[in-house]
Amino acid sequence: xxxYEWEALSKNGEKRKGEMEGHDPGAVMAQLRRQGLKxxxxxxxxAKSLKGGKITEMEIVVFTRQLATMVGAGLPxxxxxxxxxxxxxxxxxxxxxxxxxxxxxxxxxxTDAMIKEPAMFDELFINLVQAGEQSGILEAVLNRLxxxxxxxxxxxxxxxxxxxxxxxxxxxxxxxxxVLMIFVVPTFADLFKSFGAELPMPTRIVIGISNWVQASxxxxxxxxxxxxxxxxxxxxxxxxxxxxxxxxxxxLPIFGLILRKAAVARFSRTFGxxxxxxTPILDCLExxxxxxxxxxxxxxxxxxxxxxxEGRTLTEPLAASGIFPPMVTQMIGIGESTGNLEVMLEKxxxxxxxxVDRAVDSLTALLEPLILVILGVLIGGLVVAMYMPIFQMxxxxx
Numbered sequence: 001x002x003x004y005e006w007e008a009l010s011k012n013g014e015k016r017k018g019e020m021e022g023h024d025p026g027a028v029m030a031q032l033r034r035q036g037l038k039x040x041x042x043x044x045x046x047a048k049s050l051k052g053g054k055i056t057e058m059e060i061v062v063f064t065r066q067l068a069t070m071v072g073a074g075l076p077x078x079x080x081x082x083x084x085x086x087x088x089x090x091x092x093x094x095x096x097x098x099x100x101x102x103x104x105x106x107x108x109x110x111t112d113a114m115i116k117e118p119a120m121f122d123e124l125f126i127n128l129v130q131a132g133e134q135s136g137i138l139e140a141v142l143n144r145l146x147x148x149x150x151x152x153x154x155x156x157x158x159x160x161x162x163x164x165x166x167x168x169x170x171x172x173x174x175x176x177x178x179v180l181m182i183f184v185v186p187t188f189a190d191l192f193k194s195f196g197a198e199l200p201m202p203t204r205i206v207i208g209i210s211n212w213v214q215a216s217x218x219x220x221x222x223x224x225x226x227x228x229x230x231x232x233x234x235x236x237x238x239x240x241x242x243x244x245x246x247x248x249x250x251x252l253p254i255f256g257l258i259l260r261k262a263a264v265a266r267f268s269r270t271f272g273x274x275x276x277x278x279t280p281i282l283d284c285l286e287x288x289x290x291x292x293x294x295x296x297x298x299x300x301x302x303x304x305x306x307x308x309x310e311g312r313t314l315t316e317p318l319a320a321s322g323i324f325p326p327m328v329t330q331m332i333g334i335g336e337s338t339g340n341l342e343v344m345l346e347k348x349x350x351x352x353x354x355x356v357d358r359a360v361d362s363l364t365a366l367l368e369p370l371i372l373v374i375l376g377v378l379i380g381g382l383v384v385a386m387y388m389p390i391f392q393m394x395x396x397x398x
Contacts, residue, residue, distance in 0.1 A: 008037035265352035272345030
């Protein structure tokens with residue numbers, strides 16, 4: 001299937017244009033004539049015009065909220081996507097929206113139109129929309145989906161900020177240290193040669209490290225780059241390795257606790273949203289597992305799915321996984337027995353999202369003085385080591 005741009009005249013002689021997918025121009029022209037359009041002209045959409053960058057998660061959040069609002073206001077789907085396309089600043093988002101609009105105009109269901117755009121609509125999004133279309137509650141489902149996307153994006157941003165801050169500071173410290181070792185320390189080393197005296201041990205160590213870095217900096221970069229590439233490649237392609245890393249990450253002090261709380265919040269929010277939309281519970285758990293973001297959590301959810309399919313409860317395998325705290329499994333158990341599972345899941349999601357917020361704030365407050373100490377020891381140690389010979393010389397002269 002290729003994307004084509006078309007222009008044609010309506011029955012009233014008005015000029016219309018748009019985009020449509022088809023196997024060839026003839027198929028597109030035939031489809032346009034079946035819609036009652038006259039004198040169609042069709043041309044293949046250029047590869048250049050299809051480029052527009054990546055659609056960010058926040059743009060999808062805004063689009064989902066806009067779509068939910070417009071559908072709730074009673075606008076037809078075609079008008080909703082038309083307005084969304086006109087308001088889109090991202091070219092790729094505009095292209096995707098227009099293609100969905102064209103498919104709907106051609107008689108395709110919203111679900112089938114979205115299936116063609118995996119870059120924007122993930123499996124969870126499509127399944128929820130399909131449930132809404134089939135049950136006639138598309139407006140309610142879109143509102144829930146908008147809330148879910150907003151909460152999910154906020155949670156991901158919080159976790160990302162917790163991970164990014166210390167890494168960014170350490171990278172900056174590494175760069176500053178490298179600059180000092182390559183450019184500043186050699187200048188001092190040349191100065192110290194004229195002293196004709198034995199240098200203090202810390203100074204000799206720093207100069208030795210500087211000489212090695214100057215001679216072998218490319219080795220450091222190659223080793224670091226190779227190690228990073230090997231790790232990334234193994235993490236993506238080697239499932240056992242991926243699983244062990246995900247398991248290790250959840251056991252990390254402080255960071256692991258934040259990630260476990262985020263995993264519980266994501267599980268509860270996704271599961272609750274899908275149940276409220278009327279999706280069968282086995283399908284819910286399958287989709288929740290796919291969006292878990294961690295193979296250990298995914299395994300726990302799939303074990304729960306197997307338990308339900310065999311007639312057992314949901315809570316037993318979740319409790320056995322060691323990821324879900326007793327409070328969570330107890331609330332899920334209450335929800336199962338009372339028939340209010342989606343309500344309990346939303347309460348759990350709200351609680352653990354707030355817990356992640358508090359944990360990230362506490363981590364930031366803890367890391368700030370710790371990082372200052374590390375930077376002070378690292379940079380301050382280099383400065384002291386370089387000035388020790390000068391101090392010694394001053395005391396001798398005095």
